[in-house]
Amino acid sequence: MSSDSLPKMQKAVRWHPPSYDVRVEEIPVPKLEHPDDAIVKVKYTAICGSDLHVYRGHGGPTQVHTIGHEFIGEVISLGESFGKSVEGRPPLYATLTVGNKVVAPFTANCGECHVCRLGYTGRCPSGVLFGCDALDGGQAQYVRVPKAGGTLFNLDDPNSWISALSSDERISVLKTLADTSLLLLADILPTGVFAATQAVNHPKVLPMVTGVPWPYSFAPEAVDTSSHNLLQPSDKVLTFAVVGLGPVGVCATISLLDILATRQLPFNVVAIDPTESRRSKMQAIYDGIDKSGKGTGQFSVSSIEGAKDIVDTWTAGIGCSAILEVVGNNSALTLAYDLVRPFGAIVSVGVHGEPQVPFEGRQLYNKNVSLDFGRCPARAMFPPAFDLLVKRQDVFGHVGEETSLIHKVVGFDEAVQAYDDFDKGRCGKVIFDPWK
The missing domain is CATH 3.40.50.720 (NAD(P)-binding Rossmann-like Domain)
Incomplete structure (x- = not known):
């Protein structure tokens, strides 16, 4: 699917300065801006504790922007860099296709520089944080992912990351893990x-x-x-x-x-x-x-x-x-x-x-x-976090139970109240369904 065939407008949760002001607004759907970009249709996104720093006006941003840095969804458009195997580039550029289910770490990173090769992906020199002045975040129906081949994890290809689980075990468990659970791999679990x-x-x-x-x-x-x-x-x-x-x-x-x-x-x-x-x-x-x-x-x-x-x-x-x-x-x-x-x-x-x-x-x-x-190198920490997610589904696999980490799943129409409740400690982890 090309960017031209996408809807023109989408719903998004937007932060307005100076503080404590989030609004659900209609904004344009993002388009591919670089050959390394991907456009992801968001299935679930979430409020993270670090979103509260922005919400309270302490996070650094000064401009209106789409907030949020945790999302899981489906690839619906890819830049020209994809479908090509190039030596020295992350293999995802050769293997990722439209329709794949992906989760993104909370920072985009190139995956091919010295810093990324060492595993310090959260401080990639060309990296950027989702949900800031420089890059709109994931609390939207669609999100643009720069450096997508070095950033995303393809959940339809479990052999593309290291794991203590065998290939067959990974394929098996991914059929049973809820997307609300897999979303935790974007930030808080790593x-x-x-x-x-x-x-x-x-x-x-x-x-x-x-x-x-x-x-x-x-x-x-x-x-x-x-x-x-x-x-x-x-x-x-x-x-x-x-x-x-x-x-x-x-x-x-x-x-x-x-x-x-x-x-x-x-x-x-x-x-x-x-x-x-x-x-x-x-x-x-x-x-x-x-x-x-x-x-x-x-x-x-x-x-x-x-x-x-x-x-x-x-x-x-x-x-x-x-x-x-x-x-x-x-x-x-x-x-x-x-x-x-x-x-x-x-x-x-x-x-x-x-x-x-x-x-x-x-x-x-x-x-x-x-x-x-300092900041977690979330992409580097994905493999051990995935293994723990599988092991501890009694905590991470359910919603709204006494022993569940995830408190509830709501639509964007409850975003303003959800931020206020989370800020004041009246609820735990809140996940948004942008289509609800």
Whole structure:
């Protein structure tokens, strides 16, 4: 289908400056602008916690634009670059066709530069974020995807990405996974997996994972330490805190527990949020997960006030091995600093704006704290996120249940109310059906 045969107008959720103003409007359907472009007919799109930064006027955009960066849909038009196998270019340019079901990570990226080859796709030099001044987002009936061959995942071709599942298993499960579930691969699930992966594999955490003290934990096989009882069993217990239990925080917690359980590591995890409804949701989800997904460590859901006492009790006042901060504000960072141990790590995937971070150099020096900030490379994280999605359909596969991450699916006619409810914590993850 060419761009010329598409409808002329579409419905879209548009943000208007300066803040708290979203409107459902009729705007032109996007057209191909570059040979690497694709046009996707959106089946589902969603509100993400980071959309609230834009909604509140804190996200940087200053112009009216279509908001949103999570979408799944069908390719209906492709630029001239597609259908050609060119050495050095992503193979999707040769294989993607009109009619394929696709999901997009929340940033477009080329997939062929040094940065993308390393897996740091969220910082591709030619990349751009969906739902900003520079590129209209996915809360619309149609969306233009630049650099589409390096950006999209073709859900009709499961052999096009790495997976712990066999080819036959991937083909089988994709027949059963709901599109509302697959939509989570656009942002929040890869971001949760990213936060958990960084925390467990951080150099400051390695001594507890390998059982070998610093600095030999970096290459434990290089020196024979077997005759030296260097660490006690209690030294090897990992203690983590997840700060923020919105949808990304839930994904991060589920991913963290899965990694710890799979690797059979001893652990304590406290999941923290000031909102009682979010704490209740997290507890219900944890209670519903089978043992294979939560391991044998201690797990607690806590308010901010109770978290310090819990960590003090678990660690004899030393603090957490690492903190997963998924909120994106200074109060969350301050709590993370208070909870982390000396020689600990703070992994922050929350979207931080203009305010200075609340640390003095003396604080960081006195604790030897490592700070790991920034955007998830969502396309690189897609494969492990997909595997977790398949494994944890008890959490990610249903809508509107007590143990479901997804709260509801609504039409664009409820967009204004949905943003207000999500902003005020009255609901969880909301998905839009643009055609409802």
